[in-house]
Amino acid sequence: MKRYAIGVDLGGTVVKIGLVSEGRVIDRATLEADSGNGLRCRLPLIVDRIETLLAVHQVSREEFAGIGFCFPGLADSDTGRVVSTNAKYDDAVEIDIEAWAQSVYGGEFYIDNDARMAVVGEWKYGAGRGSDNVVAMTIGTGIGCGVVIEGRLLQGVHHQAGCLGGHLIVDYRGRRCSCGNVGCAEASASSFFLNDIVQESNPQFYREHAPFDFRKIFTMAREGNEVARKICEECMDVWAAAIVNLIHAYDPEIVVISGGIMRSADLILPYLRWRVASLAWTPWGEVRIEASTLMDDAGILGAVECVMNKNRK
Numbered sequence: 001m002k003r004y005a006i007g008v009d010l011g012g013t014v015v016k017i018g019l020v021s022e023g024r025v026i027d028r029a030t031l032e033a034d035s036g037n038g039l040r041c042r043l044p045l046i047v048d049r050i051e052t053l054l055a056v057h058q059v060s061r062e063e064f065a066g067i068g069f070c071f072p073g074l075a076d077s078d079t080g081r082v083v084s085t086n087a088k089y090d091d092a093v094e095i096d097i098e099a100w101a102q103s104v105y106g107g108e109f110y111i112d113n114d115a116r117m118a119v120v121g122e123w124k125y126g127a128g129r130g131s132d133n134v135v136a137m138t139i140g141t142g143i144g145c146g147v148v149i150e151g152r153l154l155q156g157v158h159h160q161a162g163c164l165g166g167h168l169i170v171d172y173r174g175r176r177c178s179c180g181n182v183g184c185a186e187a188s189a190s191s192f193f194l195n196d197i198v199q200e201s202n203p204q205f206y207r208e209h210a211p212f213d214f215r216k217i218f219t220m221a222r223e224g225n226e227v228a229r230k231i232c233e234e235c236m237d238v239w240a241a242a243i244v245n246l247i248h249a250y251d252p253e254i255v256v257i258s259g260g261i262m263r264s265a266d267l268i269l270p271y272l273r274w275r276v277a278s279l280a281w282t283p284w285g286e287v288r289i290e291a292s293t294l295m296d297d298a299g300i301l302g303a304v305e306c307v308m309n310k311n312r313k
């Protein structure tokens with residue numbers, strides 16, 4: 001029986017590899033991503049980690065279902081090809097990753113956008129379990145998004161439906177985003193842009209305390225720093241605006257939030273719940289806003305779920 005599969009989450013700074021069985025990550029390995037230098041040079045290292053995991057757990061070929069990839073860009077899960085990148089693994093568009101995976105292990109192969117894989121993980125095994133209408137949003141270096149509607153992963157005709165939630169526009173006169181657009185949620189409140197945001201908001205505060213990450217600025221806000229509190233509130237307003245847009249677009253029952261910012265979930269979740277409830281047009285009630293229960297494992301579990309589905313067909 002094919003009860004083992006590998007999930008590979010190609011993050012911007014770390015590649016996470018998980019051996020999954022029956023909806024649980026039973027062992028894992030990581031390697032430095034060096035994503036600015038492309039994917040090709042990482043593939044031999046990924047093979048090495050996977051072989052080690054399979055050997056340690058004595059997984060036979062008969063038990064091995066395949067490999068699922070979470071990619072930080074747009075991917076076409078039908079053709080198994082990466083379609084578009086944004087400064088991470090830019091050579092992936094030219095690589096036949098499926099042929100590579102099959103030449104090494106055989107088994108099924110699946111690749112899709114990383115945040116979209118995370119929503120599948122949350123829907124099947126995490127905070128979204130029990131609901132068939134789930135939006136997941138990952139807030140970190142960038143902002144990722146994935147959508148399940150009426151029990152189906154939303155793909156769209158060009159495989160980009162639902163996964164560009166970080167590039168919903170929250171301020172059309174705002175900052176230029178890395179995607180080329182202006183005023184995206186990601187450009188207005190993500191780790192990648194946080195230092196720009198603080199510098200523009202309060203140059204003196206920036207000079208005194210730079211560099212910033214969300215952990216640092218939320219800690220300062222928690223300790224009563226008024227400038228930090230105001231900047232944190234502006235970022236949370238941006239996330240709330242993006243969530244309201246997602247609610248209006250997709251009509252979910254639950255929005256699952258993950259990413260590094262959830263270290264400050266005790267501050268962020270109550271604020272987002274209050275703000276979204278007061279702004280969203282949902283006459284039937286309130287959309288639940290919950291923290292991810294899987295965090296880093298969500299994408300790996302989602303990608304493996306998609307591999308298992310191909311095995312079932």
Ligand SMILES: [Zn+2]
Nearest residue numbers: 167177179184
């Ligand atoms: Zn953008």
